[in-house]
Amino acid sequence: MKVLTAHPGIFNDEKVIDSNISFAPFLRFLKEKAQNESDSRSTFYKLMVEKFERNPDTMLPIAATDDLSQYKEYLDLLIAAIFPITTDTNKDIYGIGVPFKFAIFYYSDLFKKTFAENGYQLTAVPQGVSLNKIKKDKLNWLYKLILERVYHFPVNYQNDIIHTLEIEAGEKRYVKVNIDPRFVDVKVKGDTPPLDYNRFCSCQNSPENLQEILPLDAFALEGFVIWTVEDVTQTEILNNIKSLVMNMNTSNEIDSYRNLEKMLPSILQLPGITAHLVPFPKVNGKHVLEEQFSAIDPILGIGNTKQQQHFFQLMLSYLERHHGPLIISDVNEATVSSYDFLKFLPIKNIRSFVLFPIVHKKEILGVLELASAKENTLNADPLWLLESTYPLLVLMLNRSMNILDSRLNEVIKDQFTALQPSVEWKFVEEAWRYLLTPKDQRKDIENITFEEVYPLYGAVDIRNSSIQQGNAIREDLQEQLELIRDTLETISQEIHLPLLEELQFKTADMLQNLSNNLQAGEDMKVNEFMDQEIQPVLEHLCEGNEQLKPLLRNYFSKIDKTEGYVFHHRREYEESLSSLNMAISQYLEKERDYIQQSFPCYFEKYRTDGIEYTIYIGQSIAQDKKFDHLYLRNLRLWQLTSMAHIAKLTHQLGPQLKTPLETTQMILMHSAAITISFRSDERRFDVEGAYNIRYEIIKKRIDKVHVKDTGERLTQPGTIAIVYSHVKEMEELKKYISFLQSKKLLLPDIEMLDLEELQGVSGLKALRVKVNIEAA
CATH class of the missing domain: 3.30.70 (Alpha-Beta Plaits)
Known part of the structure; x- marks a missing residue:
């Protein structure tokens, strides 16, 4: 079997540390297992150990460049022991490699097909990951191994890397590659290099710093690593969707939806379909359609805005009656004739279609639409795969509603109140963090604090405003009392009522006592006098005496109809102030x-x-x-x-x-x-x-x-x-x-x-x- 390696010169692994293949760590492991008599496989382990020990060459280190064909029967035994009999070389991805190096000397057919670019070179650098990061991760892995095996440091290994695979139609799959070093020995050349624990614990444990403390030329590796590969597409896509939701804001909302729609076919394991997610936010309790989401939608992306709104209302009316998915495996004029809002699907060359409402707490948040150009591609079977994604779709649609609310609030603030965009970002962050917390765990948002800010204060004051206001009130009161006095005098000439004389006396007394500087309560006293004593008498006289009506109407015309008093001086003051x-x-x-x-x-x-x-x-x-x-x-x-x-x-x-x-x-x-x-x-x-x-x-x-x-x-x-x-x-x-x-x-x-x-x-x-x- 040919050794698979990365492209020559990518890593230069041989210059970093000496590394050889060896069966010795594996045999030591087998001997320990064989001693456990209660293990039914102990006999098998003993036979394997005897097989290896009959050939002394298998006890020696083997250079990665040596021809391994002479060890094929031993490798077959090793593979049989490590991987279960149910493992399928055509369906499972696994391999055995040289420690630290990108060199795989025993591998399944699917491993070679998946990771070898041209049949013999490994795709060593995952898509979207820099070569420097891969080199740094490899060195971190190596130093963790040395610290654990030589210096007995407790190390939490992170042996997994996520590899992105491009398959047909641009679909991505994600696999988790695990590199297991349990059958690797770390050899020390000469004396064990001393480790300065104070220096080690105080420095940042980067590969560069560690190379100064522990030079790698003092160590060598012997044994082999086990490569196992697991498809983690679902988990990775879910993590990516979580990231999309968490980072979605007004500026990237549409891009977030487009990226999500590219991921959903992988979740459903249906290459060649398209997905569209459309939020149905509410404004004043009514669902609305935002044009930015409808432009490329299979149902709504037709005609003008008026036509789009018409189809939206038809679809909304249907969904309010039917909360389950609408599945049309074979789209044609006959199968969509019962749904007016779907009549353009055949024209758009859509041959299989699913309309899946996203409902939370009996409220429609939006719809997920799946479409294919091939008939009978879509049915109910793959929809269960959305179970883990569904809460994130709910969260994303809710986030869109919050974003719309935020945009509405921005307009309201801009048009009707003072906008403070400089601090709003922090309020949005706190609000979003609050929304992400499960309801039963939510607490009131604490005070939002901004530290180390510099205050600037300015005041434009109206000079003597309280005096000016007092003067306006006093002048209105004086004018009102003078108007009452004159009116009562004229009435007294027409009719004789002792009560009028008493009212005249009170009016004159109030006029005389009205101070230049208005005292607290004086305006209330005059208004009370007006409301309780003057107004009822004058209204009665106006209704019951034709001769007095012109006089009294003239009096009432000078009274402010809104306030009920003489008010024009105060109004002039307030208008000027305003x-x-x-x-x-x-x-x-x-x-x-x-x-x-x-x-x-x-x-x-x-x-x-x-x-x-x-x-x-x-x-x-x-x-x-x-x-x-x-x-x-x-x-x-x-x-x-x-x-x-x-x-x-x-x-x-x-x-x-x-x-x-x-x-x-x-x-x-x-x-x-x-x-x-x-x-x-x-x-x-x-x-x-x-x-x-x-x-x-x-x-x-x-x-x-x-x-x-x-x-x-x-x-x-x-x-x-x-x-x-x-x-x-x-x-x-x-x-x-x-x-x-x-x-x-x-x-x-x-x-x-x-x-x-x-x-x-x-x-x-x-x-x-x-x-x-x-x-x-």
């Missing part, structure tokens, strides 16, 4: 997209009287991009620039507002990185740790901070105030300010200010600079 906030918000929305282009960051904007925002930037937020402090510096420059533009924008809007409002701009500089965590209970990000909480305290307390020893508010219209704690922060800020002053965006001069102590916070300082709000 106009300012909308302009600021729209500007920041546009800028948010701009700053994301340089580096992903979390941007949260929220409305108070004005607009506040918080930005977080750092490596933990970016999924695939390397963070550098230049992105942080860039963001701080943007922050200062954008505040100047906002100040100019709100100043230009001033003349258009019904209630004159001014804005102030403030930035908080914080140079230390913090940790933030998304708190699921409050649905927002919060800081973690005592030191980091100080940052949040400052944020909440600086909005009305005063300049030290002056009583002056830090924030002023037409300026930007930047609060900081450290000198280095101030020096960085001054560079940015100087640059923007050179661009005429900021006016010359910088105010250096100390701030009053806040509760729990001291030592804050500020820079204040004026914006060139009149510049074009």
Whole structure:
């Protein structure tokens, strides 16, 4: 029998370690077995040992290059002992090889057919695996053997490699090759090389490091290895499908489906068929069809979108009534005439077809379609092979539903709420990990944390907004009371009711007591007076007295129909406030997209009287991009620039507002990185740790901070105030300010200010600079 070897020069095995064939380890094994009298095969083992010992040459090492034909009868005995009598050389894949080398000197016919490219050379490198990896794996195998046999290290062997075989029609099969070294002796040349255990345990046990510690020229191998090969196509494809499902996302969803569809014929052991998996996600409780899945589908990939949707509804209606597979072994016009949605199959040259609904918890998740151009190719028999694959198909279809939900949420966020794509990837990962966990093992998702991020905070406040709001309320109340007073006086001239005099007295008293600075509860007192005493009387008089109707209708026309009170001053204030906030918000929305282009960051904007925002930037937020402090510096420059533009924008809007409002701009500089965590209970990000909480305290307390020893508010219209704690922060800020002053965006001069102590916070300082709000 000819020795099968890899192509010469691929491995150069003979240069790595001396390796010879030997029957000695096998005979030693037989002798140990023969001593066990209770083993019914012990007599056979003794006869084999005697046979080998009668020929002393069989006890000697045999070079791999020697002619082995003289040992054929001994090899036949060896094969008979190792492999059971039921082994078929034409159906089973096995062989006996030289230790460490890709050299097989005894093998089954199917081994040669499977692994020999041209009848005599082994296909030594599996498809998709690099030659370097094979060499590294071989050396790892060798060192594990040496460490176990010579140094008695407990070693967990990984003797299996997965080999990919291409068969007809591009179908792949996977086989697991096991190389068993039990009949290999490791010989030491001379003295046993000492092993420095400290060095061995502390180093990374790569082949390169091990060769320095244990040179291979100090050892030799004698014996043989047993090659056995097992078809593991089903297991490998299942593992590949698991990987597809785990790694599927919006960008690779279609490719994942196409790859899965190529694997399914191998699972079913039906070469020459095509498979199509189509998800049926739900939107608002109704199944929908995504065009990206229907384009090449045998049933749905016809006509225009309207026709596809029509066939989809017909198929869906059928599947809702029949959850079992629809099998048509011989497709022709007659066999599909009962199914309107299948009428194009004969035209598409499909001669055998299976429609297999994927159902989970009585819900249709999608369909698997199998098609063949040959009649009677498909029937119910192979479908049981999908049993192990079915849960993965369910998982994949569910994942598609989640992906669609994610796309819908992206549209909703983009169109209706603030989108935060920089951190969404981590939420998706956690959600997907949660979905993969069996339901009975699921726990609430813990807080999602981002470490070592840098915060940026800015606030655009409406100057004296509470005073302006109070003035609007007071003016409305005053106007309302004056309207009541005038109306009651006119009514008193027409009719005489003592109650009217009492109401006039109360109205005058309220007008007199209405303070310039509205006191808490005054508006409620007037509204209560209006609702409970004035309104019922005036409505009664309007219904019962024709002479008073014009007067009272005039009164009611001045009352806001929605609010029930005089409300126009408050409405003017709210409209003015809304106009300012909308302009600021729209500007920041546009800028948010701009700053994301340089580096992903979390941007949260929220409305108070004005607009506040918080930005977080750092490596933990970016999924695939390397963070550098230049992105942080860039963001701080943007922050200062954008505040100047906002100040100019709100100043230009001033003349258009019904209630004159001014804005102030403030930035908080914080140079230390913090940790933030998304708190699921409050649905927002919060800081973690005592030191980091100080940052949040400052944020909440600086909005009305005063300049030290002056009583002056830090924030002023037409300026930007930047609060900081450290000198280095101030020096960085001054560079940015100087640059923007050179661009005429900021006016010359910088105010250096100390701030009053806040509760729990001291030592804050500020820079204040004026914006060139009149510049074009």
